[in-house]
Amino acid sequence: MDEITRLMRTKAKELLEKGEVDRVLGWEKGMFFYSTPPVFIDKPEDAEKLVWDDFAINNLAIYLLDKRNQESKVALFVKGCDSRAVVRLLQDNQVKRENLYLIGIPCPGLKDPKTAVRGYYKDAGQVPKAKKCEECQHPNPVLYDELLGSPVEQPPKKDRFADVSELEKKSADEKYLYWQAQSDKCIRCFACRNICPACSCKDCLLDCSKPRWLDKEVDVAQNQFFHMIRVWHVADRCIECGECERVCPAGLPLMQLNRKLIKDINELFGPYEAGMDLEQRPPLTEYKTGDPEEFM
Ligand code: SF4
Ligand code: SF4
Ligand code: SF4
Structure with a gap:
């Protein structure tokens, strides 16, 4: 070093x-x-x-x-x-x-x-x-x-969705309670948003006061709303850098949430990793006539 x-x-x-x-x-x-x-x-x-x-x-x-x-x-x-x-x-x-x-x-x-x-x-x-x-x-x-220096050895391939697959085995109620408990810990400091290279909007709707989409009160319902907004806004653009989870002072497992959406997108539109190739557009910014549409 x-x-x-x-x-x-x-x-x-x-x-x-x-x-x-x-x-x-x-x-x-x-x-x-x-x-x-x-x-x-x-x-x-x-x-x-x-x-x-x-x-x-x-x-x-x-x-x-x-x-x-x-x-x-x-x-x-x-x-x-x-x-x-x-x-x-x-x-x-x-x-x-x-x-x-x-x-x-x-x-x-x-x-x-x-x-x-x-x-x-x-x-x-x-x-x-x-x-x-x-x-x-x-x-x-x-x-x-x-x-600078020589490339390091490629790490052994891992299933990056292993954690998510485990969570998916839970019932809908169990999943809800799990994420509710996680959201409850959030102090809405916005560190996860501010550190994120996929969260780049100059005017974030979470800061908007007219209309105010997100209440100032830090309670479970508002926190859940915040997390849904954040994760959907980076859905196909999250580069999985893990910075959001690393900086979270409350220890929320944000990568599980990010990777749930990434896993779904991979399953719907094919294997994809954001930020690997300048020429490869994120799947949700492209439209193909054969795209799955059962969710529409
Ligand atoms: S960094 Fe953690 S505590 Fe802060 S807003 Fe994000 S999830 Fe909540
Ligand atoms: S892991 Fe994804 S959501 Fe988290 S900071 Fe990196 S790009 Fe943003
Ligand atoms: S996540 Fe970033 S900091 Fe960690 S090993 Fe990979 S390149 Fe290095």
């Missing part, structure tokens, strides 16, 4: 010195061994702040939305999941490809700062891999201008 850190700093410095980009998005070391938060580098001399370590887990692509209407050129480091988020934003016309310089980093699997804190671990070696990284099927960037 030290070698990748060195390469990151050299590359960022070079891009900024030559004026090829206005800003570099990366990670820096925080106050604790488990914190490696995002950093925005605007000056070549600050490139030394950049770090690649076990906790560089934050997806940087979401910060591109802050600059979506500006013509400045940004470089960012992308792991497998981050690169899929960039594909998502490009497909949704949120950013322009010519304004991006993507530096790919093959990812060995990272750790979640929240786990480190909650487990009272004393050093990085004790902290287990993040859940999203245990489940990851695409650790190598799918889109980049240059790659």
Whole structure:
């Protein structure tokens, strides 16, 4: 990881010195061994702040939305999941490809700062891999201008819907009670929405006050309504990065909900993984005369 850190700093410095980009998005070391938060580098001399370590887990692509209407050129480091988020934003016309310089980093699997804190671990070696990284099927960037280091080995194929299939065995009442209990825990902080590269609408209906679709009161019914809106709005565009579930302070199993819809879409329209290929449109944005229509 030290070698990748060195390469990151050299590359960022070079891009900024030559004026090829206005800003570099990366990670820096925080106050604790488990914190490696995002950093925005605007000056070549600050490139030394950049770090690649076990906790560089934050997806940087979401910060591109802050600059979506500006013509400045940004470089960012992308792991497998981050690169899929960039594909998502490009497909949704949120950013322009010519304004991006993507530096790919093959990812060995990272750790979640929240786990480190909650487990009272004393050093990085004790902290287990993040859940999203245990489940990851695409650790190598799918889109980049240059790659730092060599691609990592492809993880063994897993059934990404195993969890959902288990849930589907429950009765309708059991499923309802299960999701009701999960919704009850939600504090409606919107972290899951705000971190999501598929949630890119500038004006979100959840913030709308005229009309107000969602009541301010945080109760089960309103929370269930919120979760239905969120998950349907990302249904065929969710890149399965796991960031929503990772940042949720209440521990909701949001990937189960996301993957239920993804599984249904796969069954209706054929195998599909969002954010893998710029040319492949999400299934719900295309219409074919042979599409299943029993739900219409
Ligand atoms: S989900 Fe995959 S690419 Fe993303 S941080 Fe984890 S292992 Fe790396
Ligand atoms: S991050 Fe968790 S607690 Fe916050 S709104 Fe989303 S589901 Fe609710
Ligand atoms: S819904 Fe969650 S897993 Fe899907 S793209 Fe958004 S943050 Fe990633």
